[in-house]
Amino acid sequence: MSYGHYQNSGYEEDYFGQEYQSVAYPNGYDDPYYADEIEPNSSPSPPQRGISGSMYEMEEINEYEDDNDNVPYYEDDPIHYQSTQEQPQFTAPRLPAPGVIFSLPFLPSERPHPICKRGGSLPNSHSSGMETTFEPPEPIPPLNRGSNPRNSSGIRLRPVSELPDIYRGVFKFGVFNAVQSSCFDTVVKSDENMVISAPTGSGKTVLFELAIVRMLRRAKELGKSVKCVYMAPTKALCSERQRDWSSKFDALGIRCCELTGDTVQFGKGAWGDAKNATIIITTGEKWDSLTRNWGDHGQILSQIQLFLVDEVHILNETRGSTLEVVISRMKTRGSAVRFVLVSATVPNIQDIAFWIGNKRRDDAAIVFEFGEDFRPCKLTRHVVGVPRQRGDNDFSFARKLDFKVFAALQAHSVGKPILVFVSTRKGVVQTAEQLKNDYAEAEKMRQCLPWSHPKRIEHVFHEKKLGELAPFGIGFHHAGLTIDDRRTVEDLYLKGILRVVVATSTLAVGVNLPAHTVVIKGVQIFQNNASVEYSDLDVMQMLGRAGRPQFDKDGIAIILCETELESKYRELVQGKTIVESSLHINLSEHINSEIGLGTITNIRSAKEWLRNSFLFQRIQKNPSHYALRKGENQSWEERVDDMVMQSVEKLRETKLIAEARAGG
Template identity: 25%
Template sequence: MTTDDLDRPGPQLTAFSDRIGFTLDPFQQQACAALETGRGVLVCAPTGAGKTIVGEFAVHLALAHGTKCFYTTPIKALSNQKFHDLAEAHGAENVGLLTGDNSINSSAPVVVMTTEVLRNMLYAESSTLRGLSHVVMDEVHFLADRFRGAVWEEVILGLDPSVHVVSLSATVSNAEEFGDWITTVRGDTAVIVDETRPVPLHQHMLVGKRMFGLFDRKHPKQVNPELTRYIKHRMLSDDAVGNYRERLARERRRGGTGISRPTMVRLLDENGLLPAIAFIFSRKGCDGALVQCLRSDLNLLEPQEAATVDEIVERHLLALSPGDADVLGVEEWRAGLRRGFAAHHAGLLPMFRQAVEELFVAGLVKVVFATETLALGINMPARSVVLERLVKYNGEAHVDLTPGEYTQLTGRAGRRGIDVEGHAVVLWTPEVIPDRVAGLAGARTFPLRSSFAPEYNMAMNMIDRLGVEGSRDLLRRSFAQFQTDRSVVGQARQLDRARMTIRKINSELAHATERKGLEADAFLEYVTLRDDIKQRERSAKFLRRMEATEAVSEDLLALKSGHVIGLNTGRHRGLAVVLHAATIDLDPRPLVLCEDGWTGRVGVRDFVNPPEVLGHLRIPKSANRRSAHGRREIIGMLRSSGIERPTGRNTKKSKQPSMADRQLQELKTRLRKHPVHKMNGLDDLHRLSERRQRLLRDISGLERAVDERTAALETEFDAITGVLTELSYLEIDDSGELVVTPTGSVLRRIYSESDLVVAECIRAGIWDRLAPPDLAAVVSTMVYESRRDSYAGGVDSMPGNKELRDALVATVEVWEATNAIQDRHGVVQTREPDTGFCVAIGAWAAGRSLREALLAASERGQLLSPGDFVRWNRQVIDLLEQVRGSVDPDAPLASAARRAVKAVRRGVVASELD
């Protein structure tokens, strides 16, 4: 089929165009035309370009043909928004919603859902899949997400071949490669790439109170020289730089960047750049920006607009009780909205976020301080986007924004049909170099990389549906393997070239040594001997470093509660007292309280030398280690203990030479006695031989890499099936095939990150007799993750009844036993159960108020926002439903899970599920 064919609309596309009432862009026309001819499509286009029109045409086609269309999204907020859009377009009776914790009209011909829900349907072989003709995968580039990306590949691989897949992606540089893979696994797929933004985007930098264009007008690829000169002028002025940095330090302590948020908003307003989204990569920063604006006299709305805000806000708060409204700070939140500004992040209640979204689209909120989740497809375009920093926390460390992330965030700027142009504004600080901003803004290379890897639940469901060989075939057909195979082809070519070069060098060496009167073999023997010595010396150095690490690990494992040690690296230095000993041998991490007030776990990386016990502190039982008051009491004891700070110590000890040391000395002796060692004038031969040795190492590495890459997924799969077989979730049947056991059917229905531990706890029966609030509390340990700056406390210190504490102890024992088995098979261990949400959800499930539940969390050191509280409750509900569905409906556990869900699903939690 030619491009001309795709430019001619068929009858359904003509009818669709007439209904929507506007002319399609060329890329939309081509993609829709391909769909109407029965092909799958992959559409890659910038944010705001209108990719979803292609997905909406798939919905139109399914309804026109009397079949079904599933519309999948990566986040529930986007699913909810798309559900309302499609219901308005096609009628509520024709559109349903499934998000794990919400089910509306699920038998409708069009169902919007999160991608995980569709994956679970495929594994369960749900009858809802009958009649399915189209699946829209919005934001399909999410398959690169390291935590959830595998789900997208599972769906693409698992759908019936007759289903047409509509993949909608942000612009990626390897769209053709991705399209080739989809064509390989799904059949004929049209790849439509459009890199033109419908609204041009202009790049700016705000330096102090002056706005500059980032690029030179005459030379669009070069940084604006006026901007560079102005920054240099500021930096060269010692007084100005000193004052600025001092002010910047003060602002950063409050979460700012050297210019107040009200001032920034006024500057945007003066430059005609409102409405705006200001991306701040922390919830605390977003809330701090909102408070700054509230304390100022900034007001962006007229009185009649504020009155309209009140009407919309009241509609969103109908389900909220007066008591909850007080706890949630509704009046302060409303005060910001009435003046035209708001925060938007996951810590807010969904009803708050939805109100902000509606008000922003209506033009009643002029500036939103948001985290990056707002960039994930939610329909909130703005005239401008502001980036306060170019660094964000990725869950493990603070990292620079990638060009793809920069493009995704700034892509929100420019409202199609409203704005002539969009604007991206980066705030300048001494650390922000214009050239780097220009590099981010001008980059066009955003490769899509697979994150697919086999996991327990996936392996169980694949084996149950496809058998072991079928599962291996599916792994081989993954995008991960597709990319590996392509890279292996390149590596194989490198191998061929390296081997040809080696042969050429061997020939050159033979002639060169002959001219020197040397035997080539003798010279190569000398070179090999010298290289062997170098490698052994490197290995010995690595071994010494490993021995030092093991010494630190052993000493950490030996630390007991009350031991006082010294910290000499990282941000926290000085004395620290051990609150809880390490619980596992692998990377032991005891919990310590430092004299500067920091509490956290320390590990091998925090010590250069093994930790020395400097003394012992007897901590009274009355000192509550989890409360701020209790920690201050312990710090006072530590400071007054008289224990001296460490001065460091030398861990080197004299010891007898090892066998490896003696062998190394023997090799060096042989080297010195070798006839070639004392010969002069061999520099050219040595250079040639060094090149040969490097090539030999390269060849060895490439050979190893090819072997490892081609077998990596299957090796991982074999390790996982080894664990499952040892635990009797899989067994070999009479025909010699590996099959799922009746016990394994439980694990097939658990879709948690801690799926194996959950299944083991169910099998052990340790949750069977728990009351519903206690069951909710224990299940929460499988999903909840404490913030990195807080500590939930150990199971032994959990308040509550004996049944709950016993169940928690037993759960941790199951986790430890499971990890021991995983370790034997070389599988990454499951994270530790986290008790940080137990008290809060236990109180909530027992009927306590929202205020009491949040207070209970704070007393355990967990400062939960209302949005987090609802979000974690949702996840617990989701897992409780999985637990209920994995066991006999008449079992006590099923009954307790059902009642626990009912107990949790109330108040603000229930209102967010309606």
């Protein structure tokens, strides 16, 4: 969940260095950030998209690969198509034979709204008309009679002692916070599907832990063997969860296993580990590849009772389609799986709830939305638009932005630790040097300075430029520096000697350096030989470094970008970016893969599969986003049926599938 919050165990006292202990690396290795850099991803295949004669398996992004080299990997996975006479049926010889034809009940197009609890505090102003409420399920005792404490919004805070003794050790505090207390009864006392959106740092991981506690209790009562899957978008988050939950749940005899591209070689050992574990920690891409052989692992998969999805808002991104199909697969093929999904603040969390649904009630999942008031560290956000002229290429525009950083810090920063994110190593050094020049100039002109000179710095750097910048309180950090230099920069920053570190975005996930002010200098990165924008997740990860709950009540986030992108980033930082589906981008490939898996066995089940997708939820609300039109008398169901037929036709034409007659 968190992007590697600073580990309390390794860090004591004030940021500016009364007492200081060494950096605890979030991945649990001695120094994974660097280890990952030198270990190339084993997959030799280049990324490929579109239908080109084979089906590809997308590998999860390795966020520790060198700067901007986050390339998804694919693996050949040919697939065929056969069918029956009455009802053409799809089969896939290379993948597990379908065996069972699944037929989901048709979902009515009009379903009731998800249930929202009513409650004390601030529903988001943009919450699309739905009131977010946190209704305490039990009568509230008066405040001053020794009852549970309440927070300032009047939410009754639930003590950990409400849980059975054996589970209390999982929680290292005495009282659940407002977010957790609001969800407490639903998560611990029911098996409802839940979708929760709350700001960064509001304690969402604990909700997953409470859901696990619920599952363990029920399993104990029923004497059943159960499993839970936790899914996060990055390997770093998985490693962090593995480390944290292993230490918390080991005492209960509950084993965790981490299944990601870092821990599993395809086809080797993954299921052996999963068999012996109760909590499986994985990424969407890895779970997608592992569950394509569903039939071979049916026994283990049937034990999954709980499916936890972190950062579900990444549905928005290109790789979100994998997340979408994996969740749909678990809904369709899993038996009685409970879903608990958490998200950053997004305006249309209800659409996700409709999609997840609640089989028990044929209804939507329960929604909890928590607004900015629930953010432990208030965040002031600034988006600064800079005009990009026609003649500006990426390089010249990046230089243009360099000249704006110091002024932005003069205007907004408050003398507390600053991180500046830049997309390339070269850019990192240039920005740092420009900051030094601007600082020196401002000093000469007796202007206000956003930070003061550090005291003497006695460290010697391998990289000469670091030595030149350090007296100005400026450092930089990227994968091209020696390990010694990187460690020194981290140490000096944590001690408050370096006031500003300019770094590549890998620092946002790799090494846990908290800041008060975070600047994202430019939103374009170079990836797969093209200039693209950071993913929303990348931006949120970088901004997630702003505000240090241990030391501060607030933080500052500044994004410098092209003027025409200003409103987009304003919406993003305010949690107003609507989550759309990305399934349409590679719909045919996903249909192909579900045919191989046996989830889709004929045209009818293909149509049902798509009508049960998040894409179907969004197409109806925002057809222009998907460049879709429908006929006046056509229903949306009929329109998406057309999409299915087009995809199937495409697969047929490219001979990726073939029709088979019954028994053939």
